[in-house]
Amino acid sequence: MVKTKSNVIQKDAVVVKFVGDSGDGMQLTGTLFSDTAALAGLDLATFPDYPAEIRAPHNTIAGVSGFQVHVGAKKIETTGDLCDVLVAMNPASLKSNLKWAKPGATIIVDENAFEEAAVKKAGYAENPLDNDSLSGYNLVKAPITLLTREAVKDLGIDNKTADRSKNMFALGMLYHLFDWKFDNTFEFFEKKFKSKPAVIEANKAVLEAGYNYTETVEALTSVYQVSRAKLEPGRYRNITGNVATAWGLLAAAERSGRPLFLGSYPITPATEILIELAKYKSLGAKVFQAEDEIAGITSAIGASYTGSMAVTTTSGPGLSLKSEAIGLAVITELPLVIVNVQRGGPSTGLPTKSEQSDLYQALFGRNGEAPVVVIAASSSANCFYYAYMAGKIAMEHMTPVILLTDGYLGNGSQLLRIPKVADLPSIHPPIAEANDPDYKPYRRNPETLARKWALPGTEGLRHRVGGLEKEDIYGNVSTDPINHQKMVDLREAKVQKVAEFIPEQEIVGEKEGELLVVSWGGTHGAVSEAVEELQKAGKSVSHAHFHYIMPLPKNTADLLGRYKKILVCELNSGQFVNYLRMNHPQYKYLKYNKVQGLPFTVSELVNAINATLEEK
Amino acid sequence: MNKEPNLTVERSAVELTKEDFVSDQMVKWCPGCGAHAILSSVANVFPKIGYRKENFMFVSGIGCSSRFPYYVNTYGIHGIHGRAAAIASGVKISNPHLSVWVATGDGDSMAIGGNHFIHIIRRNIDVNIMLFNNQIYGLTKGQYSPTTPMGSVTKTSPQGTIEHPFNPGELVLGAQGTFFARVVDTNPRLMTEVMFEAAKHDGTSVVEILQNCVIFADKTHDVVTNKETRDERQIVLRNGEPMIFGKNRDKGIRLNGTRLEVVTLGENGITEDDLLVHDAYQQDPGVHLMLAKMAYPHFPVALGVIRAAMYPTYDDMVEEQIAYAKANSKIKCVDDLLNSGDTWEIK
Numbered sequence: 001m002v003k004t005k006s007n008v009i010q011k012d013a014v015v016v017k018f019v020g021d022s023g024d025g026m027q028l029t030g031t032l033f034s035d036t037a038a039l040a041g042l043d044l045a046t047f048p049d050y051p052a053e054i055r056a057p058h059n060t061i062a063g064v065s066g067f068q069v070h071v072g073a074k075k076i077e078t079t080g081d082l083c084d085v086l087v088a089m090n091p092a093s094l095k096s097n098l099k100w101a102k103p104g105a106t107i108i109v110d111e112n113a114f115e116e117a118a119v120k121k122a123g124y125a126e127n128p129l130d131n132d133s134l135s136g137y138n139l140v141k142a143p144i145t146l147l148t149r150e151a152v153k154d155l156g157i158d159n160k161t162a163d164r165s166k167n168m169f170a171l172g173m174l175y176h177l178f179d180w181k182f183d184n185t186f187e188f189f190e191k192k193f194k195s196k197p198a199v200i201e202a203n204k205a206v207l208e209a210g211y212n213y214t215e216t217v218e219a220l221t222s223v224y225q226v227s228r229a230k231l232e233p234g235r236y237r238n239i240t241g242n243v244a245t246a247w248g249l250l251a252a253a254e255r256s257g258r259p260l261f262l263g264s265y266p267i268t269p270a271t272e273i274l275i276e277l278a279k280y281k282s283l284g285a286k287v288f289q290a291e292d293e294i295a296g297i298t299s300a301i302g303a304s305y306t307g308s309m310a311v312t313t314t315s316g317p318g319l320s321l322k323s324e325a326i327g328l329a330v331i332t333e334l335p336l337v338i339v340n341v342q343r344g345g346p347s348t349g350l351p352t353k354s355e356q357s358d359l360y361q362a363l364f365g366r367n368g369e370a371p372v373v374v375i376a377a378s379s380s381a382n383c384f385y386y387a388y389m390a391g392k393i394a395m396e397h398m399t400p401v402i403l404l405t406d407g408y409l410g411n412g413s414q415l416l417r418i419p420k421v422a423d424l425p426s427i428h429p430p431i432a433e434a435n436d437p438d439y440k441p442y443r444r445n446p447e448t449l450a451r452k453w454a455l456p457g458t459e460g461l462r463h464r465v466g467g468l469e470k471e472d473i474y475g476n477v478s479t480d481p482i483n484h485q486k487m488v489d490l491r492e493a494k495v496q497k498v499a500e501f502i503p504e505q506e507i508v509g510e511k512e513g514e515l516l517v518v519s520w521g522g523t524h525g526a527v528s529e530a531v532e533e534l535q536k537a538g539k540s541v542s543h544a545h546f547h548y549i550m551p552l553p554k555n556t557a558d559l560l561g562r563y564k565k566i567l568v569c570e571l572n573s574g575q576f577v578n579y580l581r582m583n584h585p586q587y588k589y590l591k592y593n594k595v596q597g598l599p600f601t602v603s604e605l606v607n608a609i610n611a612t613l614e615e616k
Numbered sequence: 617m618n619k620e621p622n623l624t625v626e627r628s629a630v631e632l633t634k635e636d637f638v639s640d641q642m643v644k645w646c647p648g649c650g651a652h653a654i655l656s657s658v659a660n661v662f663p664k665i666g667y668r669k670e671n672f673m674f675v676s677g678i679g680c681s682s683r684f685p686y687y688v689n690t691y692g693i694h695g696i697h698g699r700a701a702a703i704a705s706g707v708k709i710s711n712p713h714l715s716v717w718v719a720t721g722d723g724d725s726m727a728i729g730g731n732h733f734i735h736i737i738r739r740n741i742d743v744n745i746m747l748f749n750n751q752i753y754g755l756t757k758g759q760y761s762p763t764t765p766m767g768s769v770t771k772t773s774p775q776g777t778i779e780h781p782f783n784p785g786e787l788v789l790g791a792q793g794t795f796f797a798r799v800v801d802t803n804p805r806l807m808t809e810v811m812f813e814a815a816k817h818d819g820t821s822v823v824e825i826l827q828n829c830v831i832f833a834d835k836t837h838d839v840v841t842n843k844e845t846r847d848e849r850q851i852v853l854r855n856g857e858p859m860i861f862g863k864n865r866d867k868g869i870r871l872n873g874t875r876l877e878v879v880t881l882g883e884n885g886i887t888e889d890d891l892l893v894h895d896a897y898q899q900d901p902g903v904h905l906m907l908a909k910m911a912y913p914h915f916p917v918a919l920g921v922i923r924a925a926m927y928p929t930y931d932d933m934v935e936e937q938i939a940y941a942k943a944n945s946k947i948k949c950v951d952d953l954l955n956s957g958d959t960w961e962i963k
């Protein structure tokens with residue numbers, strides 16, 4: 001494949017979005033594209049955009065499935081606001097996604113799919129390829145369906161089967177655009193279709209046909225050149241947030257020596273964690289698909305008492321159902337990790353969309369004084385690390401820990417620099433020793449205020465725990481008023497003590513100045529890009545992104561006090577900002593919020609921050 | 617019924633006594649409550665079961681019955697309302713070397729915890745459930761429960777209940793239960809015997825205890841337990857024996873067509889050979905269901921082990937799958953997992 005590189009464009013980063021009908025294979029196309037990008041040395045982030053229905057009607061807007069990939073030579077923190085390249089396999093997908101294309105973006109369409117019925121079904125009055133409605137874009141009309149059929153004609157493959165490979169034609173066109181090789185994708189075909197040599201040949205032929213078509217007819221007038229990203233040396237893999245969460249939990253279990261127990265009930269968008277952990281019985285993981293959310297958490301509490309690193313995974317409505325049981329874990333002072341992959345609420349809300357609106361629920365959603373540790377991951381890749389830390393804190397401090405991620409982090413993917421489990425922070429669960437004469441169920445370690453974990457089966461440690469208030473030290477049922485006050489205070493102090501064991505809050509930018517932008521959880525990518533852009537423009541803007549929420553890092557009050565203005569950005573109506581107000585009322589806080597089920601775009605944040613800077 | 621007790625639980629090296637299981641907590645049930653007899657039965661039977669005392673574990677929910685874990689000196693969790701079966705599922709799956717017992721009531725397990733109750737049974741997790749059925753909410757002071765007889769006047773049914781009660785045995789068998797037994801709190805000897813059988817059974821065992829609540833439903837089971845009439849109104853089923861009852865041992869149960877009927881021995885030429893012989897181990901639950909449903913006045917109430925069928929347990933199968941995966945998977949540790957599939961080196 002000799003190519004004339006007459007029109008090479010240097011790019012720092014490119015956003016590509018593949019959209020088509022549910023059956024068009026857009027998820028696979030996007031995945032193969034990102035894998036090849038990764039092997040070409042680029043950093044990346046991906047996000048799949050599925051319809052809520054499993055198989056919505058053919059060629060309708062409801063049936064559009066998409067996959068967005070952001071690749072670049074720089075550090076990629078988000079999946080990108082708008083795309084540079086939109087690949088649309090049918091009219092409905094073009095109609096619903098054109099708004100996500102940058103002005104002047106390259107739009108590749110399968111012109112054969114724009115026949116009258118499909119155009120009408122998409123809601124177009126007339127074929128958008130035939131009028132000038134797309135004149136503001138670099139429109140590439142390729143006869144993808146016909147050329148795909150042509151490419152496999154000699155292999156004895158019928159049209160219906162051939163049409164399933166249309167996506168590979170589009171992928172071939174993209175490989176030409178990026179000047180990438182086929183090797184990795186060919187390998188994938190060989191593995192995936194091992195028993196069907198004809199299918200392997202067909203997919204290879206179509207991929208090449210797409211590439212050659214682009215070359216021959218000069219369909220795309222330019223070639224992108226994205227240089228290798230300057231990633232920290234090491235071994236890498238692409239990973240979704242939900243898989244990273246599952247693996248982080250497995251790593252914490254292995255490192256602590258406590259077997260993993262997951263009690264969980266399927267719920268979008270958290271189900272993938274359950275599915276993922278169910279695969280690893282070889283690591284001793286016991287995965288219990290419970291009859292409901294309550295059984296998910298209560299089985300985990302039983303497993304925790306018994307000595308497992310116990311976990312329950314869910315999303316918003318499921319966390320509501322678990323509230324009473326979280327209180328049980330609080331009063332029994334048992335380690336428990338509760339993962340909440342947040343989605344749009346209230347009630348069933350927006351199950352496939354992302355939000356940060358469960359923060360109040362995580363912090364306060366229980367009866368009684370029931371403090372728990374709350375932490376939040378901020379990228380698909382670091383879900384691994386924060387899931388690990390959730391396990392570590394839960395066991396070492398004998399407390400429930402709520403780990404907040406969200407649908408955007410959970411389903412999206414990023415490159416993970418593969419750590420060695422031995423290099424992760426060590427975990428020392430406070431297991432009580434057999435026949436320890438000093439053992440009392442609620443005697444505490446003065447450093448952490450954690451009680452000991454006395455495992456059933458151990459000689460000399462028989463004891464009972466339960467939901468009734470416990471007598472300090474001895475753990476017998478007690479209704480004594482002074483004891484209750486003491487236990488309430490101790491449970492709160494134990495959670496606050498965690499602040500002694502977590503890192504101090506970091507600031508990106510000037511250590512004092514005009515404006516501190518504050519964010520937490522899954523918005524890190526967009527907020528940090530926006531702040532960076534403004535810093536480059538010489539603005540006095542710094543950024544504090546919180547991972548540890550309850551308790552807050554020790555230096556929080558100090559750092560908030562160093563800026564004239566504080567702007568808290570979050571995907572809810574202002575939950576973290578109010579939490580900061582409650583904890584540190586001496587400062588004045590401004591807020592920027594969005595509750596649309598969508599992530600922040602960098603550009604809207606830049607505007608919001610600029611507006612804040614200009615306000616007198 | 618002489619199968620060895622479940623061998624996954626370690627046996628005690630020393631002989632244990634009742635005192636080994638008595639806790640230091642004051643028992644706060646009302647004087648005359650049927651729960652006292654159940655507590656005493658448990659303390660009597662646990663040493664006989666023979667496991668290490670550290671390997672027993674009690675789990676409960678909420679209600680009078682659910683204070684039980686505080687009164688036995690074992691490991692224990694007093695959980696939240698209705699969730700004992702789910703907590704116990706986690707306990708047993710996490711550590712199959714424990715002998716796990718649930719103390720629950722008719723409200724705890726049939727109302728708020730109905731879902732967990734049927735699912736632990738369906739999964740056949742090796743947990744022993746003692747169901748204290750006093751047909752009333754005691755701890756909240758006298759509201760009707762899912763087992764309160766229709767028409768009963770209680771605090772929340774001043775004109776009498778208009779709900780059809782559950783028969784727990786029917787529910788257990790409907791959920792594919794492998795073990796169901798029924799006892800009365802006035803017969804501690806039978807209770808102890810049945811608890812021992814429950815402990816031996818691999819899988820979920822449910823022992824329904826017809827228990828008296830002296831305060832809110834006094835004599836609710838009197839129709840079955842009254843000393844004067846009980847011999848005519850109870851039948852104690854024993855595996856392999858013909859179904860005979862009555863003060864003079866002159867009545868029996870036989871199968872007439874597809875239905876059970878009560879017959880009198882010696883009348884119309886009926887002999888012991890005509891009677892049903894109890895087969896608790898039978899896999900088909902058909903006769904077990906008919907036995908569990910027998911009720912006064914047409915039938916005596918069946919006591920003893922009604923069903924004890926052998927099926928694989930969930931917890932055993934978990935261990936088997938883990939052992940298989942460990943032997944056959946290439947992923948032996950998390951480092952293997954992290955480096956599996958597509959990875960690449962950046963220099």
